[in-house]
Amino acid sequence: MPVFQSRHPALNEYISGAVKAIADELASGNIQKVVIVIKDKDQVPLERFIFAVQNMIEVEAYNRDVSVQEAMTSAALSRYFRAFLVKLSMVESQLGSLEPQDDASFAILLELHDDKEPPIGPQDDMSQDPPPWVPADKQYTTLGTPDDAQLHLLRVVETGIVNLSLAVQESKEKLERLKKPPNKSDSDQNGKESEKPT
Numbered sequence: 001m002p003v004f005q006s007r008h009p010a011l012n013e014y015i016s017g018a019v020k021a022i023a024d025e026l027a028s029g030n031i032q033k034v035v036i037v038i039k040d041k042d043q044v045p046l047e048r049f050i051f052a053v054q055n056m057i058e059v060e061a062y063n064r065d066v067s068v069q070e071a072m073t074s075a076a077l078s079r080y081f082r083a084f085l086v087k088l089s090m091v092e093s094q095l096g097s098l099e100p101q102d103d104a105s106f107a108i109l110l111e112l113h114d115d116k117e118p119p120i121g122p123q124d125d126m127s128q129d130p131p132p133w134v135p136a137d138k139q140y141t142t143l144g145t146p147d148d149a150q151l152h153l154l155r156v157v158e159t160g161i162v163n164l165s166l167a168v169q170e171s172k173e174k175l176e177r178l179k180k181p182p183n184k185s186d187s188d189q190n191g192k193e194s195e196k197p198t
Contacts, residue, residue: 034111107140
């Protein structure tokens, strides 16, 4: 299955750092959801890709290399995750398209279990670097989603140890934009295009 990757070095570095930071938090068992929010140029959320994680059993760090009886084999797990990736790659056909004028960007959010503290990371007093994670605006989180957003449940992988589900949510704003007819420009008498006055 082909996997597409950015060719921009700075973006690749950002994504690599984000994936590593998410992996660290997943290993600590703090994460309930990883959310990738697609926003327009005005920072309005248009889509949310929601990866929900559920640890079925708590495993201490020193026991993480010990096998679990009746657990899914690595070959079976590989097939499940391959199907997961195939479903993710095909999701575009189920969603309304984003328009070029949306000038989309994205943000990565971690939603923690209620009893977990947000990750701060090692900070020394002399460091000029910002903390690795900052509090998210509520409008980007799944809790800040209006009821009229449309949710597409794509895939669930249940391993018995860690369960993972993927859903994509299209926001009310995006759905309303899709209902509007595209702007058409009027032609003047010279055959040149002019904008319709508002």
